Amino acid sequence: MSSTSDTGPEGDDIGRLAGLDRPIEAARAAKPQVAGRAQEAAAALFGGRAPVSGPVRRGLAALAARWHGAEEIVRHHAERGGDAALWRDDLPGDPALRAAAAHVDLVTVSPALATRDDLARLTDAGWSTDAVVTISQVAAFTAFQARAVQGLRLLQGDAPGAAAPPPRHTPGRGRRKSTAPTAANGRPRPVEYTRELLSWTAWVPPVPTDELTPEQEASFRGKTNGAYFRLLARLPAVLAARTALDAAIFATVEGLPRAERELAAAATSKVTDCVYCASVHARKAAQLSRRPADVDRLLGVTLERDADWVPSATAPLAEGQDSRWAAIVAFAAALATTPVTATTAHVDRLRAEGLTDAELTDLVASAAFFAWANRLMLSLGDPYWPDTATATPRTPA
Structure with missing residues (x-):
């Protein structure tokens, strides 16, 4: 390509x-x-x-x-x-x-x-x-x-753009997030945040495994052939680029420490309220940093939300963290809101913690990518608890 x-x-x-x-x-x-x-x-x-x-x-x-x-x-x-x-x-x-x-x-x-x-x-x-x-x-x-x-x-010290939103309510206005105990496939559905392994089921038909074309199979190479990727493989060129972008952001050694990229992904997922994505990337952040208690502290925060389910404030996600992690979480969370509420003050705080320009661009990419991943996970299906006797590790993003 x-x-x-x-x-x-x-x-x-x-x-x-x-x-x-x-x-x-x-x-x-x-x-x-x-x-x-x-x-x-x-x-x-x-x-x-x-x-x-x-x-x-x-x-x-x-x-x-x-x-x-x-x-x-x-x-x-x-x-x-x-x-x-x-x-x-x-x-x-x-x-x-x-x-x-x-x-x-x-x-x-x-x-x-x-x-x-x-x-x-x-x-x-x-x-x-x-x-x-x-x-x-x-x-x-x-x-x-x-x-x-x-x-x-x-x-670089510039304020984000300020396009006026449409003057109408979205279909979500006034809804509450589902607390249904079962997913669309009838399996138990998680409603609390966790670092445990979860699976995901689609609300519309993925491509059946035996019907995948070579192009579709290649589009998620390196991932599993679970429902998520077989569904996104309906647009294989988009998925191929997205799979490669995921690796370019999260699988490289240079730049921001990988644990902190995963931390940014987990913080973004908390703001967007994606239990599945948060489970995957909180687990990775805990493993890579060897700081499970700090990651669990992030997962345990309950955010107050308005009628559109947008957090009223994201600062609580950073509470109780050391100064560097608090700055990273605060920026990633504020970048995740709609519209963005991150400011140059967030960046000044990160620079005071010693983050370089290369690390900062990594942080932006990590948080931004999960604004994408969360919306696909949340709008196309729901998570469920796998059968622990047969489950294999799956880490869609």
């Missing part, structure tokens, strides 16, 4: 949209695979073949960017032919487009409130399973891209 795309002649939309200065650009260039794989994902999602038209994909991405306050991303998709009806103040009149826009509203702002019924509304409106995955990927990828852009801007 090429690291360029029709999304920007420079071949690095995130860097271009962030308007990087020389020090941050140089720090980010130390891991070129991160920028390259992110660009490949954008190229596949917005320039590749998909069951949702290009103008609709871009229009939905612009809508998500409005909720994130990312004016530069709204303009980016508008200039490339995004359907303007999709990011206006009112939902579009066409029933299929209306359902898609409402779903993007939900997944962007209140992903933890998504249910199986929400996917049924998309299919009832005429969208195929492949299209449902596409719509969820657009919303989730835009959450990643917005945080990557806004986080990098903060590192």
Whole structure:
């Protein structure tokens, strides 16, 4: 795959949209695979073949960017032919487009409130399973891209953009997160945070194992062939780039200590309220740091949430940690909110702890990636407790 795309002649939309200065650009260039794989994902999602038209994909991405306050991303998709009806103040009149826009509203702002019924509304409106995955990927990828852009801007002392959100309630307004004791497959469902091994089941059909094409199998190579990856393999080019980006961020030795990248992922997952992702990455953070009590302290925090399930404050997640971990958790958590509430003061605190530009760009990438991962997990299925007698380790992201 090429690291360029029709999304920007420079071949690095995130860097271009962030308007990087020389020090941050140089720090980010130390891991070129991160920028390259992110660009490949954008190229596949917005320039590749998909069951949702290009103008609709871009229009939905612009809508998500409005909720994130990312004016530069709204303009980016508008200039490339995004359907303007999709990011206006009112939902579009066409029933299929209306359902898609409402779903993007939900997944962007209140992903933890998504249910199986929400996917049924998309299919009832005429969208195929492949299209449902596409719509969820657009919303989730835009959450990643917005945080990557806004986080990098903060590192160079710039305030994030301030696009006005649509003046309407999302479908999640007033809902409470499900506490159902069983998952969609009838298995016991976790409702509390844990570092224990969990499994995940899809709300729409994944590709059956015996029907995977070579391209689909290759798109998640190195991962398991569980329901999560077989579902995302419906868009194999997007998944291939995303799998490679995951490795480029989390599997490298250089930069921020790996335990702290995992800590940022766990903190992000707490803000978004993804029990599955938090379990995986809290477990990794505890193993790599050998600080399970500190990780459990993070998992044990209960955040007060508003009518859209957005945390009223994220600072409690950092309480009780040492000064470096507190600064990392505070920044990652504030970067995870919708819209972003991280400030340059968070960055100043991190620099006072001695984090270098290379470590800071790693931290931004780690937190931003889980704004993407959380939304896919939460909007396409739910976790369940595996049969401990037969379970094998699975670490989707």
